Amino acid sequence: MLLTTKLLLLQGHNVVASMRDPKxxxxxxxxxxxxxxxxIVNIDVTDESSVASGVASAIEQAGHxxxxxxxxxxxxxxxxESFSSDDLKAVFEINVFGLNRMIRAILPHFHQRRSGLILNxxxxxxxxxIPFYGPYxxxxxxxxxxSENYRTELSSFGIDVAIIEPGGxxxxxxxxxxxxxxxxxxxxxxxxxxxxxxxxxxxEQALSANPAQNPRIVADAIIQVITTAPGSRPFRTVxxxxxxxxxxxxxxxxxxxxxxxxYQAFGTADMLELKVQ
Numbered sequence: 001m002l003l004t005t006k007l008l009l010l011q012g013h014n015v016v017a018s019m020r021d022p023k024x025x026x027x028x029x030x031x032x033x034x035x036x037x038x039x040i041v042n043i044d045v046t047d048e049s050s051v052a053s054g055v056a057s058a059i060e061q062a063g064h065x066x067x068x069x070x071x072x073x074x075x076x077x078x079x080x081e082s083f084s085s086d087d088l089k090a091v092f093e094i095n096v097f098g099l100n101r102m103i104r105a106i107l108p109h110f111h112q113r114r115s116g117l118i119l120n121x122x123x124x125x126x127x128x129x130i131p132f133y134g135p136y137x138x139x140x141x142x143x144x145x146x147s148e149n150y151r152t153e154l155s156s157f158g159i160d161v162a163i164i165e166p167g168g169x170x171x172x173x174x175x176x177x178x179x180x181x182x183x184x185x186x187x188x189x190x191x192x193x194x195x196x197x198x199x200x201x202x203x204e205q206a207l208s209a210n211p212a213q214n215p216r217i218v219a220d221a222i223i224q225v226i227t228t229a230p231g232s233r234p235f236r237t238v239x240x241x242x243x244x245x246x247x248x249x250x251x252x253x254x255x256x257x258x259x260x261x262x263y264q265a266f267g268t269a270d271m272l273e274l275k276v277q
Contacts, residue, residue: 001071002029004219009036011223016058016065018043045072045098055105067117067226068106070099075177078196079189080134082180088135091178095139100146107159114158114277117233119225120147124167124240127248132196135178148259151235151272158277162225162233165248167240169215170207174200212241231276 001017008015016039022030023042030040039061043054059065074094076083103118110116125133126140144163151161168174177200186193207213221239228234236252238245263269 001069002033003215004069004071004222005033005038006036007219007223008226009033009038013226014062015039016041016062018054018058020044043102045101046093048101051098051101051105055102055109059109064113065106065109065116067119068102069119069121069222069226070102071121072098072102073121073173074136075173076134076136076179077132077177077200078180079132079186079193081188082182082185083135084180084182087178087181088138091135091139092142095136096142096146099143103146103150107154110154110159111157115230116158117160117162117226117230118147118150118154119162119164119222121164121166121222122147124165124238124244124248127165127251132199152263152268153271155271155274158230158275160230160233160274161235163236164218164222164225165236165238165240165252166218166221167213167242167244168203168207169213169218170204171215174204206242210242217241231274233274 005015005017014037015033017030017033018041019026019030020042022040034040039058041054041058041061042050044050055065072094074091076087076091099120106116106118110118120143122143123136123140125137126144129137147161147163154161218239221237225233225237235256238249238252240248260269260272263272
């Protein structure tokens with residue numbers, strides 16, 4: 001997200017960047033953003049009071065907020081059975097509950113202004129599942145569902161919702177993947193217990209062999225959605241150069257048609273269209 005922030009600032013946008021511990025472990029990043037004209041607020045998305053005070057501070061410092069980008073997230077890798085309930089709670093606390101805290105904190109401001117964009121960074125794994133990402137898959141599917149509902153329930157108030165669906169990229173995200181804590185469960189899996197490690201190594205090799213899978217294309221996609229006029233933005237934007245993007249785009253188009261037909265059948269198709277104020 002640092003790359004996106006820097007590009008937005010260089011393009012002349014006002015950016016309030018949130019992070020944990022901007023005067024400690026993230027001092028270097030915070031100073032880099034501030035040197036480009038950005039503003040920093042301290043927010044821990046797992047803490048209700050931190051979110052409330054941080055969003056209030058962001059609004060106060062910026063004057064108003066036009067766009068919320070929800071990018072905080074944690075990934076996982078391992079056999080699903082070996083992830084404990086506490087492991088799943090840790091993932092959902094950031095990827096789902098944290099996202100929803102941020103949305104609920106900014107919505108009174110957006111309602112008052114009768115405008116605003118909520119841009120949620122999901123994943124291609126919020127559209128399908130592959131082995132060894134179970135809790136992450138589940139959390140991103142939840143993000144997709146939350147986004148669908150917010151989109152329809154907020155459209156009449158001029159508040160837009162959009163989703164970015166990236167594939168995997170060679171970033172620090174991979175190095176911070178949460179591993180399962182209940183390793184005793186792996187005894188039942190025999191040789192398959194080593195499959196996650198082998199799978200991840202193979203994926204990292206595939207990333208290294210594909211320079212087109214550059215994080216810059218995610219930043220460009222986010223900026224493209226932000227700068228598109230309200231009422232014209234795509235609801236879902238797929239970002240991937242590893243061969244998963246095209247099938248997911250086709251899937252998304254089918255779902256959009258199905259959704260529109262069902263909404264039309266119930267006389268609620270107008271909820272799928274943003275009412276620009």
